[in-house]
Amino acid sequence: MLNKPFEIKKYEFNATMFNEFQDAHYAKDLWPIVYILSDGNVKEAYVGETTDTYSRMAAHLKSDAKNILSTVHLISSEKFNKSATLDIESNLIKYMAGDGQYKLINGNIGLANHNYYQKKEVYWDIFNLIWNNLRSEGITKYSIEHINNSDLFKYSPYKSLTADQRAGLLTILKGLLNGKVENIIAEGGAGTGKTILATFLFKLLNSNYEELNYKEFGDDELDFIQTVFELKKVYPNPRMALVVPMASFRNTLKKVFKNIKGLNANMVIGPADLANGRFDIVLVDESHRLRRRVNLGSYFRYFDLASAKLGLDKNKFNELDWVVKQSNKRIFFYDEDQSIKPADVKKADFDKLKSSEYTRVMSLKSQFRVKGGNGYVKYIDDLLNCKLKESQRFFPSKDYEFVLFDSVETMVSEIKLRESEGGLARLIAGFSWPWISKNDKTAYDIIIDNYKLQWNSVSDDFINSANALNEVGCIHTTQGYDLNYAAIIFGNEISYDKEINEIVILKDNYYDRNGKSSIKDPLELKGFIINIYKTIMLRGIKGTYLYVCDKNLRDYFEKHIETRRKITSAVKYLDQDHIIPFVNSVPVFNLKAAAGYFSDLQQINTESYEWVSLPPKYKSSQELFACTVIGESMNKVIPNGSLCLFRRDGGGSRNGKIVLVRHSNIQDSDFGSGYTVKEYISKKNVTDGQWHHQSISLKPLSYDSSYQDIVLTADELADLEVVGIFECVL
Numbered sequence: 001m002l003n004k005p006f007e008i009k010k011y012e013f014n015a016t017m018f019n020e021f022q023d024a025h026y027a028k029d030l031w032p033i034v035y036i037l038s039d040g041n042v043k044e045a046y047v048g049e050t051t052d053t054y055s056r057m058a059a060h061l062k063s064d065a066k067n068i069l070s071t072v073h074l075i076s077s078e079k080f081n082k083s084a085t086l087d088i089e090s091n092l093i094k095y096m097a098g099d100g101q102y103k104l105i106n107g108n109i110g111l112a113n114h115n116y117y118q119k120k121e122v123y124w125d126i127f128n129l130i131w132n133n134l135r136s137e138g139i140t141k142y143s144i145e146h147i148n149n150s151d152l153f154k155y156s157p158y159k160s161l162t163a164d165q166r167a168g169l170l171t172i173l174k175g176l177l178n179g180k181v182e183n184i185i186a187e188g189g190a191g192t193g194k195t196i197l198a199t200f201l202f203k204l205l206n207s208n209y210e211e212l213n214y215k216e217f218g219d220d221e222l223d224f225i226q227t228v229f230e231l232k233k234v235y236p237n238p239r240m241a242l243v244v245p246m247a248s249f250r251n252t253l254k255k256v257f258k259n260i261k262g263l264n265a266n267m268v269i270g271p272a273d274l275a276n277g278r279f280d281i282v283l284v285d286e287s288h289r290l291r292r293r294v295n296l297g298s299y300f301r302y303f304d305l306a307s308a309k310l311g312l313d314k315n316k317f318n319e320l321d322w323v324v325k326q327s328n329k330r331i332f333f334y335d336e337d338q339s340i341k342p343a344d345v346k347k348a349d350f351d352k353l354k355s356s357e358y359t360r361v362m363s364l365k366s367q368f369r370v371k372g373g374n375g376y377v378k379y380i381d382d383l384l385n386c387k388l389k390e391s392q393r394f395f396p397s398k399d400y401e402f403v404l405f406d407s408v409e410t411m412v413s414e415i416k417l418r419e420s421e422g423g424l425a426r427l428i429a430g431f432s433w434p435w436i437s438k439n440d441k442t443a444y445d446i447i448i449d450n451y452k453l454q455w456n457s458v459s460d461d462f463i464n465s466a467n468a469l470n471e472v473g474c475i476h477t478t479q480g481y482d483l484n485y486a487a488i489i490f491g492n493e494i495s496y497d498k499e500i501n502e503i504v505i506l507k508d509n510y511y512d513r514n515g516k517s518s519i520k521d522p523l524e525l526k527g528f529i530i531n532i533y534k535t536i537m538l539r540g541i542k543g544t545y546l547y548v549c550d551k552n553l554r555d556y557f558e559k560h561i562e563t564r565r566k567i568t569s570a571v572k573y574l575d576q577d578h579i580i581p582f583v584n585s586v587p588v589f590n591l592k593a594a595a596g597y598f599s600d601l602q603q604i605n606t607e608s609y610e611w612v613s614l615p616p617k618y619k620s621s622q623e624l625f626a627c628t629v630i631g632e633s634m635n636k637v638i639p640n641g642s643l644c645l646f647r648r649d650g651g652g653s654r655n656g657k658i659v660l661v662r663h664s665n666i667q668d669s670d671f672g673s674g675y676t677v678k679e680y681i682s683k684k685n686v687t688d689g690q691w692h693h694q695s696i697s698l699k700p701l702s703y704d705s706s707y708q709d710i711v712l713t714a715d716e717l718a719d720l721e722v723v724g725i726f727e728c729v730l
Contacts, residue, residue, distance in 0.1 A: 006077040013072045026076035027053035032085040034075040045102035049089040098153025101141045103261040107207035132655045136683045143656020149423045157203030164366045171362045173227045183359040184331045190538035191369030194333035198285045206262045238280040245289040249480035271319040274326040275309040282327035287334045290345045292318035295514040320345045340532045341515040372400030401543030404561040408448045408547045415487040420637045425485040427472045428536045431512040432491020475532045486540035490548040496556040571612040571730045585611040586624045595631030598674030633700035633707040646724030654680040658726035
């Protein structure tokens with residue numbers, strides 16, 4: 001244990017394990033540990049932490065829910081303390097739930113953020129090492145980076161709630177206990193955590209908490225815990241539904257619920273499904289998108305059928321009325337600024353509900369999605385409502401990147417770079433172009449300065465679809481989703497009038513037929529379109545890029561947003577007189593690294609390199625170099641023929657990272673080595689306290705499924721060297 005930060009020991013989960021604990025002093029000596037109970041057949045697991053391993057395991061063996069599990073992994077470390085094990089337990093629960101390899105039988109009560117000494121400096125690194133060790137044993141499957149981008153993680157009910165979120169949830173719980181309260185309206189802007197609270201609450205009320213011990217919780221948690229227990233007495237087996245008006249986002253949440261123990265996809269329904277029965281509790285996410293009988297297109301038929309089934313006049317009652325009629329208690333997660341078309345239930349209907357003596361209203365104000373925080377949210381609201389001072393600007397920062405581009409082609413190139421670095425970077429546009437490619441897959445919908453783009457080819461879960469990076473989404477295919485970066489095209493339907501200092505709308509250039517017909521008041525249409533752009537400008541967690549078609553609006557935006565001018569290349573080759581090695585430039589190795597199998601044998605010319613300058617985001621150093629990657633096996637990230645930036649391998653964790661690998665056969669060493677670029681997946685075991693490779697898989701990331709993993713056994717690894725870690729496409 002002295003030479004490594006943790007130890008994982010595996011036992012059969014039955015009475016014989018107690019004899020084996022004699023060899024595990026962390027189990028004997030009342031030391032804090034983390035453990036995982038699992039069973040590969042039923043694909044269920046439980047994560048916990050304790051300072052008394054014997055007593056806790058004995059209690060679990062008596063539990064009907066846990067004694068069906070077959071294996072226990074004890075995770076111990078001389079560095080562990082109670083705060084650290086609570087945090088590692090919480091992270092394991094969150095990431096195992098997002099990984100999807102096992103369904104967790106944990107409840108989600110009591111999950112909280114734990115702050116303690118060296119949390120980031122030491123224990124996050126230890127958690128990453130633990131995670132990769134669990135991947136090698138097949139307990140977990142995906143990398144942390146992959147899970148962070150997954151919907152299963154983003155909308156998981158196993159999130160550690162902040163103090164603000166917990167306070168909001170407690171208000172909702174007490175409202176459910178109050179016999180006089182029938183409606184709870186949780187108001188909050190985009191990114192304030194409404195969907196997280198909805199899924200958290202759903203899991204909370206559908207879990208068994210009989211084994212919980214009050215002594216495990218601090219005084220500040222007891223009010224929350226006791227309220228949950230009271231609710232479980234009132235609603236031991238509640239009939240519940242999560243209503244999601246938008247079909248695409250509804251299907252995404254169905255997939256999330258399908259992978260959570262105790263929940264199922266049928267619990268997530270559309271408004272019309274309310275006609276099939278009554279519920280004890282109904283939660284409505286994105287309730288501002290509930291509809292009335294206006295501009296419904298093909299949905300008219302379903303609206304009328306549901307109205308008839310409910311015995312309600314289709315012309316007098318709307319989907320908000322359906323929720324009220326079919327539930328005893330209802331919780332609406334609502335943002336009036338995200339109502340984006342005439343079919344949406346009117347604000348006046350929600351105002352009427354708010355004024356009822358049977359309604360409680362609460363506010364969610366903290367920004368949890370956008371790293372620019374509430375300051376950025378207010379800034380774009382002021383920008384779109386022309387409330388900024390003449391010289392007021394919002395500059396990119398280390399926390400949030402907000403940039404205006406003067407070339408749509410440059411913006412697209414930049415968003416593809418962000419995709420290669422961290423994924424979930426997407427293009428979104430206002431509905432300023434007709435959807436021609438819907439019926440003609442060869443046609444282009446959006447043409448700007450001869451640069452051609454197509455609308456999304458799929459409507460359901462466009463964000464995660466195979467070709468999403470090369471297409472453009474709209475409000476209807478992105479509302480509700482999180483992105484890392486959003487690149488937004490302001491179309492020709494929105495302009496600016498300098499004389500009156502106001503945004504103006506050009507109705508003839510707005511092509512959402514159901515979004516504008518029946519609207520008589522131009523201000524009403526302007527309100528919807530402003531809400532659309534505000535909503536999509538709050539999709540990006542790390543940054544928002546803008547391109548504006550209309551010159552007047554672009555001139556207005558340029559006064560308030562840093563503009564990135566068109567450049568001909570992201571890098572510049574330097575001539576000999578201007579090169580200052582590793583200060584203003586990095587070397588370009590004369591490699592053609594294959595994105596398929598290993599390349600033909602080649603040698604690096606160590607006597608002369610070409611040198612390139614880097615984009616401003618990167619600082620030249622001796623750790624960086626570039627080379628060309630050829631082939632299509634990495635085309636989800638690296639286009640064929642790209643010049644790519646790599647960082648020299650420092651020997652740390654490579655799992656889940658894209659690497660440049662050299663394979664050398666000693667018999668051919670005079671002729672050079674073969675090179676390839678792949679995602680690195682390592683399977684390891686532990687022998688005599690040391691990690692040993694079982695095998696390494698070099699995984700392609702291609703839209704072409706014919707590319708296979710390159711699997712190298714332990715005997716073949718001596719000929720393998722990781723040369724560099726992929727940074728980005730230059």
